[in-house]
Amino acid sequence: MTATLADRYVAATIRTLPPGLQAEVRDELDASIADAVAARVAQGEPAADAERAVLTDLGDPDVLAAGYADRPLHLIGPKYYLMWWRLLKLLLAIVPACAAVGVAIAGMVADDPVGTIIGEVVVVIISTIVHVAFWTTVVFAVLERTGADTGMRWSVDSLPEPQESGASRSDLIGSLVVLGIFAAVLLWDRFIGLVLIGDSGVDVGVGLGAQTAVLSVLDPQLWPWWIGAALVIIGVEAAIAIAVFVRRGWTPVLAVVNTVTAVVFAAAALYLVVAGRLLNPAFVDATLGRDDVPDEVGRILAIILAVVIVGVATWDIIDSWLKVRRARGAGTSRIAG
Known part of the structure; x- marks a missing residue:
């Protein structure tokens, strides 16, 4: 005996259901399909066309079976x-x-x-x-x-704080203070020195003994041109911070200037690291040139320093463009409001 379309549909629906649910679903589907077909036939529709139309309206049997079994049809709901x-x-x-x-x-x-x-x-x-x-x-x-x-669970306590656009007075003061400290450190290192060196290497004490010297970390040969260029870059960064405050947010033009400044700084610093001209040779000899320190350590430290330089410059660039997007979003919200 050839199975009807309805029989095939019911079999396809219940085949993936748990055994305990199959008989109940079969009886329910048989009854509902028969009633729907009979209603269409009573309106003058041919039996074969009525059966096909009813099954088409019911849809994919696997979707129907998932509804009966309360089984999700999505990966993550x-x-x-x-x-x-x-x-x-x-x-x-x-x-x-x-x-x-x-x-x-x-x-x-x-x-x-x-x-x-x-x-x-x-x-x-x-x-x-x-x-x-x-x-x-x-x-x-x-x-x-x-x-x-x-x-x-979501709660009002989980609401995010408004993200800063870099245009507040505190942002300006913080940026200028950090840049000022950086410039002061460069000048202090050049004219006074940052590290105390004794007979046994770096001296962390506060007293200066007869065999103790104060050395610069950066190569003194970087003065005046390289150090001067660094101070100019610091000045540009300070001007950008002031411009952001005056314009009440980052703009694409300021982000481009900041990007160029960061790239120039990173390229110059990486050149000095690769050429071995960044650090003071006397400082390197006093700390890494001793017999108990392998030569490989200096190369590893140079690599780490280069990675840090690239990382800082990259983050500075990304952060500026993110703040441009936030400033544009805030401006759009004010216009829409």
Whole structure:
């Protein structure tokens, strides 16, 4: 006996249901389909066309079965979606960058070719993004299927504080103070010195003995041109901070100027690090030139210093453009209001 379309539809619906639920769903579907077909036939529609129309209206049998079994047909539903999305964005903003920096430092310490280091960094970034996205999604998919309670509840206490646009008086004062300290340290290091050096190396004491000298950390040969250029860059940064305060927020023009300034500073500092001209040779000899300190330590410290320079410049650039976006958003909100 050939099965009808209705029989095939009911069989397709109940095949994925728990055994204890199959008989109940079969009886209910048989009755509802028969009633719907009979109603259409009573209105003059052919039986075959009525059956096909009723089954078409019921839709995919797997979707219907999921409704009977109370089984979700989404990977991550609204209960966990925002939590998943916020955590994923946070992890993707931190983990790949940390992994890339770690691989780059390891490659430079191992003295690998630049091309090899770049290739390894690209591979680890892609691999880290894939793993972070996959395993984070798996965890929340399991939570979705098991209905586990994460214990996290929204409350008014979780409302974020308004993000600063860098235009407040406190931002201006803070920026100028930090820049002033940086300039003072440069000048103090050049004309007085920052480190006390004794017979056994760096002297952390406060007294100056007969065998103690005060050395500059930076190479004295950087004066006047390199140190002067650094002071000019500090002045430009101070002018940017004042302009941000006067204009009540960051603008694309100020962000571009800040980006160029950061790139120039990072490029000059990296050149000095690579050329071995940044640190005072007397300071290096007194601290890293001793017999008990391996030569490799100096190279590792130079690599770490270069990474810090690039990291600081990159963050300064990203932060300025983020504040441009926030300032534009605040301006749009005021106009809409």
